[in-house]
Amino acid sequence: MCGPLMYAFLKGGVPPPKKPEKQTPQRKNIPWVEKYRPRSVNDIAYQDEVVAVLKSIVKNYDMPNLLFYGPPGTGKTSSILAMARQLYGAHYTSRILELNASDERGINVVREKVKLFARQTASSYLPDGNRCPPFKIVILDEADSMTNAAQAALRRTIESEAKTTRFCLICNYVSRIIEPLASRCAKFRFKSLSNDAMTDRLKSICKDENIKCSDEALETLRKVSEGDMRKSVTFLQSCARVCGEETIEKNTVLEVAGVIPDEVIKNFIDKCSKNSHFSLQTAVEKLEMNGYSASQLIYQLLDVILNNDNIDMKNKAKICEKIAEVDYRLIDGADEYLQLMDLGSVLLENLPNY
Amino acid sequence: MSLWVDKYRPRSLGKLDYHEEQANMLKKLVQSGDFPHMLVYGPNGAGKRTRIMAVLRELYGHGVEKLRHEHQTFTTPSKKKLEISTIASNYHIEVNPSDAGIYDRVVIQDLIKTVAQTNQLESSSQREFKIVLIMEADRLTKDAQHALRRTMEKYMSTCRIILCANTTSKVIGAIRSRCLAVRVSSPTIEQIMIILTFVCKKEGLSLPNELAKRIAEYSQGNLRKALLACEACRVQQYPFSDDQEIPKADWEVYLKETSSLIVEEQSPNRLLQIRERLYELLVHCIPPEMIMKKLLQELMMNCDGTLKTGVIQAAARFEHRMQKGQKPIYHLEAFVAYFMAMYKKFLEDGMTADW
Ligand SMILES: Nc1ncnc2c1ncn2[C@@H]1O[C@H](COP(=O)(O)OP(=O)(O)OP(=O)(O)O)[C@@H](O)[C@H]1O
Ligand SMILES: Nc1ncnc2c1ncn2[C@@H]1O[C@H](COP(=O)(O)OP(=O)(O)OP(=O)(O)O)[C@@H](O)[C@H]1O
Ligand SMILES: [Mg+2]
Ligand SMILES: [Mg+2]
Numbered sequence: 125m126c127g128p129l130m131y132a133f134l135k136g137g138v139p140p141p142k143k144p145e146k147q148t149p150q151r152k153n154i155p156w157v158e159k160y161r162p163r164s165v166n167d168i169a170y171q172d173e174v175v176a177v178l179k180s181i182v183k184n185y186d187m188p189n190l191l192f193y194g195p196p197g198t199g200k201t202s203s204i205l206a207m208a209r210q211l212y213g214a215h216y217t218s219r220i221l222e223l224n225a226s227d228e229r230g231i232n233v234v235r236e237k238v239k240l241f242a243r244q245t246a247s248s249y250l251p252d253g254n255r256c257p258p259f260k261i262v263i264l265d266e267a268d269s270m271t272n273a274a275q276a277a278l279r280r281t282i283e284s285e286a287k288t289t290r291f292c293l294i295c296n297y298v299s300r301i302i303e304p305l306a307s308r309c310a311k312f313r314f315k316s317l318s319n320d321a322m323t324d325r326l327k328s329i330c331k332d333e334n335i336k337c338s339d340e341a342l343e344t345l346r347k348v349s350e351g352d353m354r355k356s357v358t359f360l361q362s363c364a365r366v367c368g369e370e371t372i373e374k375n376t377v378l379e380v381a382g383v384i385p386d387e388v389i390k391n392f393i394d395k396c397s398k399n400s401h402f403s404l405q406t407a408v409e410k411l412e413m414n415g416y417s418a419s420q421l422i423y424q425l426l427d428v429i430l431n432n433d434n435i436d437m438k439n440k441a442k443i444c445e446k447i448a449e450v451d452y453r454l455i456d457g458a459d460e461y462l463q464l465m466d467l468g469s470v471l472l473e474n475l476p477n478y
Numbered sequence: 479m480s481l482w483v484d485k486y487r488p489r490s491l492g493k494l495d496y497h498e499e500q501a502n503m504l505k506k507l508v509q510s511g512d513f514p515h516m517l518v519y520g521p522n523g524a525g526k527r528t529r530i531m532a533v534l535r536e537l538y539g540h541g542v543e544k545l546r547h548e549h550q551t552f553t554t555p556s557k558k559k560l561e562i563s564t565i566a567s568n569y570h571i572e573v574n575p576s577d578a579g580i581y582d583r584v585v586i587q588d589l590i591k592t593v594a595q596t597n598q599l600e601s602s603s604q605r606e607f608k609i610v611l612i613m614e615a616d617r618l619t620k621d622a623q624h625a626l627r628r629t630m631e632k633y634m635s636t637c638r639i640i641l642c643a644n645t646t647s648k649v650i651g652a653i654r655s656r657c658l659a660v661r662v663s664s665p666t667i668e669q670i671m672i673i674l675t676f677v678c679k680k681e682g683l684s685l686p687n688e689l690a691k692r693i694a695e696y697s698q699g700n701l702r703k704a705l706l707a708c709e710a711c712r713v714q715q716y717p718f719s720d721d722q723e724i725p726k727a728d729w730e731v732y733l734k735e736t737s738s739l740i741v742e743e744q745s746p747n748r749l750l751q752i753r754e755r756l757y758e759l760l761v762h763c764i765p766p767e768m769i770m771k772k773l774l775q776e777l778m779m780n781c782d783g784t785l786k787t788g789v790i791q792a793a794a795r796f797e798h799r800m801q802k803g804q805k806p807i808y809h810l811e812a813f814v815a816y817f818m819a820m821y822k823k824f825l826e827d828g829m830t831a832d833w
Pocket of ligand 1: 156158160162169171201202296325354355357652
């Protein structure tokens, strides 16, 4: 090894440029949703009440059992992980047990795993000598897909392990958690992120990643994500990849998000106004060939129909009823072509002819 | 000797003959390193699988083309054993979980975990992740889709998932919010014509433009169907002629005849006869929704304009019931009976009006 001075001395000249630090590939290659997962409870956007409570837990070590609920991508999983990280520092993985819908969660599995985990005593010091709360945390993510029987069994477990263990249940639908279980927890609702909160966060990611995104594109990104922060971050990253060095524009966002262009919707409505079943059939075939999703189509179609003043109320009502029916059938797995034909036949009868 | 559909399948992103812009986008995605989970969707024969394989090749090189067919055994919670066949290379594994029916969740859960946890990629590949390719993702049960949610996040550092589907309608929002969706639309008539002409040229054949056009139109955007039909034309007659007949699939011809029989006579006896024919199609594994769809198209061509709305709505209603129900035959037959009643009434009303 020789320093620059020594090098100059020996070889007489300037030292070769230092090799750039080898980038840690892991860091670079993790997707943004993970990269920008809040690390501390302070980083959690928009969920002020929850954040206040979590902060006080971090300070006073006084934690009730928790139940987090709310729509996808609003920070539920992130919040509890961030709190655990703050409580236990680097040792947080040994102090939490995370069980989710992809793990086997029959009654016995949950009971056994939790028991085993709870049995190990939890001291109020970490191996590094720092103080920490004298309990561990069991996180039951996606608890709404647990069977009622498993939930009932959990009730007992929560009580019997109360000395050493706290529970945090997370779900999208609070109504699917049985009442006796819910009543053992402090409940917190996570709200869909507000426009401002979402825009701020997206902007800050753009800055960190050094990408350009037009205001209009940002606005569109926010709209298509419907308060789901995860969705918006995934979309943003995809757009960034598609655009490379160039500025992200509205159209890319729409394409990446699978939004159907307005002209396509308009064209479909036009074809249905011709009062010809043949023209309806070709229109539906064309949609099918383009691969547009039928559920996305009816979602956007509804908007256009409602805002069209040339259709009278009674006809609108009939169309809307059919849209609702088709939506329901699609969720059941009905064939898209046939459902769009059905919807189209109702449009045919209820749209003013040109 | 392999069929044209296999022989002329493009292998790399650069060789894809249409939607070049999308192919470029995919290339950039691969180069950027932080490859996302993907949901590739589009109609049959639009080239989804070809595109996915080209992406894999771009990611890992020729190694992905050394395929092994394997049988994997899974155990359900009720201790039932399931055998599923998979296709795998050193870098990826392809599976069709709907082969496991209602136990698809077990397959997904086990497979992804094993793949993600046994991470012994050769260092030469320079990728830290393997790919799990899930075919027919729109046929996954809700249960399996829910199980995918956290799995997709948890094992992301070692495993990426590519879902292939006909439509996104049946994929739950939580999964869609975790994937980059890539829509592969059908090639246009012109694009299909170009590909057909190209393939024929490679085979040393000359394909008249008019015939190419007719085959492309017949295929309705399904490139596989177009290539198969073109090869069938070749077997039937060469040199080609502009107006030579395009050999149709047996089941299509059979369904056309079936619909003529329905329009010709409406009676309990005829209904019985139709039932036999529907059974015949079902035992030959023609998907019931395809039968319903084709029947509708044929019947619409043969009935009065005033009846069309009724026929369409009936087909949509009965097909939906079919998805919820157990035996497709009930619902197909109910549709035929419904049509017969409606059609007969129309004819009779017409006659009294004439009187
Ligand atoms: N409130 C928030 N503040 C900042 N980022 C957020 C917030 N909510 C979600 N995110 C972003 O979205 C990603 C997913 O969030 P998280 O896993 O916490 O969602 P979730 O509420 O658990 O959703 P699901 O119900 O689908 O499990 C995070 O990694 C983060 O990038
Ligand atoms: N870009 C292309 N250029 C030329 N030929 C293509 C291209 N893409 C696909 N093909 C041909 O089209 C055929 C069908 O493609 P592929 O199997 O990828 O379709 P698919 O979308 O997966 O269909 P399915 O949903 O029915 O399985 C292939 O056999 C291949 O030969
Ligand atoms: Mg979560
Ligand atoms: Mg395929």
